[in-house]
Amino acid sequence: MQGTSQRFAAVVLLVLVISTSTRLVSASISSSLVFTSAPQVTLNARQATPAPSPKRWLGLIGEYGPDNDIIIIFEKDGKLFALFKRTQLEPLEEISTNKFKVSAGVQHANQSLVFTRDVHGRSTQIAIDKDVFKRRQIEPESGNQLHVRPLRPVSDLMREARAAQPPRENGEFRASELVELTSLDPTIKLEIRYATTNNFLGTVFYSEPRAFMQRPAAEAVVRASKRLHAMGYGLLVHDAYRPWYVTKVFWDATPDDKKVFVADPAKGSRHNRGCAVDLTLYDLKTGKPVEMVSTYDETTARAYPDYPGGTSLQRWHRKLLRDAMEAEGFTVYEAEWWHFDYKDWQKYRIGNLTFEQIKTANH
Numbered sequence: 001m002q003g004t005s006q007r008f009a010a011v012v013l014l015v016l017v018i019s020t021s022t023r024l025v026s027a028s029i030s031s032s033l034v035f036t037s038a039p040q041v042t043l044n045a046r047q048a049t050p051a052p053s054p055k056r057w058l059g060l061i062g063e064y065g066p067d068n069d070i071i072i073i074f075e076k077d078g079k080l081f082a083l084f085k086r087t088q089l090e091p092l093e094e095i096s097t098n099k100f101k102v103s104a105g106v107q108h109a110n111q112s113l114v115f116t117r118d119v120h121g122r123s124t125q126i127a128i129d130k131d132v133f134k135r136r137q138i139e140p141e142s143g144n145q146l147h148v149r150p151l152r153p154v155s156d157l158m159r160e161a162r163a164a165q166p167p168r169e170n171g172e173f174r175a176s177e178l179v180e181l182t183s184l185d186p187t188i189k190l191e192i193r194y195a196t197t198n199n200f201l202g203t204v205f206y207s208e209p210r211a212f213m214q215r216p217a218a219e220a221v222v223r224a225s226k227r228l229h230a231m232g233y234g235l236l237v238h239d240a241y242r243p244w245y246v247t248k249v250f251w252d253a254t255p256d257d258k259k260v261f262v263a264d265p266a267k268g269s270r271h272n273r274g275c276a277v278d279l280t281l282y283d284l285k286t287g288k289p290v291e292m293v294s295t296y297d298e299t300t301a302r303a304y305p306d307y308p309g310g311t312s313l314q315r316w317h318r319k320l321l322r323d324a325m326e327a328e329g330f331t332v333y334e335a336e337w338w339h340f341d342y343k344d345w346q347k348y349r350i351g352n353l354t355f356e357q358i359k360t361a362n363h
Helices: 009-022 027-033 154-163 215-229 244-253 256-261 312-326 355-361
Strands: 062-064 071-076 079-084 088-094 099-102 112-117 123-128 131-134 178-180 212-214 233-239 276-283 330-333 336-342
Touching (some): 215 336, 312 330
Antiparallel strands (some): 062 071
């Protein structure tokens, strides 16, 4: 939602543990499981796409146990794994639909794992010998997980924000040249959440579902799009340039205990500068979005670009998107796999033009 270092501050410690612990996992497994921050800019069209995880396992994949004893169940290369305490990665052998055992030669060797499923086939707990680990409810049922009741009516906050001015910035900046992504590449699809009520405040903020970026950043997105076409994928954009007054409304509407999820208007966000984009992949053949490890704008550890859970195919798609964007000068945001900042974002001022004003200026 915001793309600043405050994003997800409530779970930063959790992810630091993830990052540290995954480096302790054996290199033969972790090298393909966890994606580091080092750019990998070569896209290989001949690289094999992982097979989908067996459907019978999908309801088992997730997190279990208390904060101090988390077990992550995930699929990799057609095999189910358990990551104990975020340090001990151990393969599982399937005994029956709901029963597995830990393979030999690891710390929990030969211990049995028995999953209990609900009527929808989704696991609610794991029994490991005599210990029971309840499923952690980290996955949103649908759409965004975070929903905030505004502190004041959004209409009042919007009126005040439109009358306010962005913070003053000193220094030399490039002239703004916001261009529309779809005008440069019609294959880029849009699902602009803030032009709908499907967002954390349940309010329409943009008059139209459009995506603008500074020209160099927009042209870089188009180059990434062309790279992905060779692999059979296109780009689906959720948000790009965001007027500063919208950022101010987000901040003023959000209670203090949830302000870690929104940008401080006193500093602005990279979205305000026209150099940030939230996006995912869609399949060129079907036109449907691909499945990632988490949903867009999710406020859990699953949103981190190096989160080790999910399926091989989900993580492969996440890495494919990251590789394509990093090859064109973008950096993935540390807490959101979908958020990318262009390398020259510091060279543009915080912007406050409405979409209508951008269209007028460009004609």
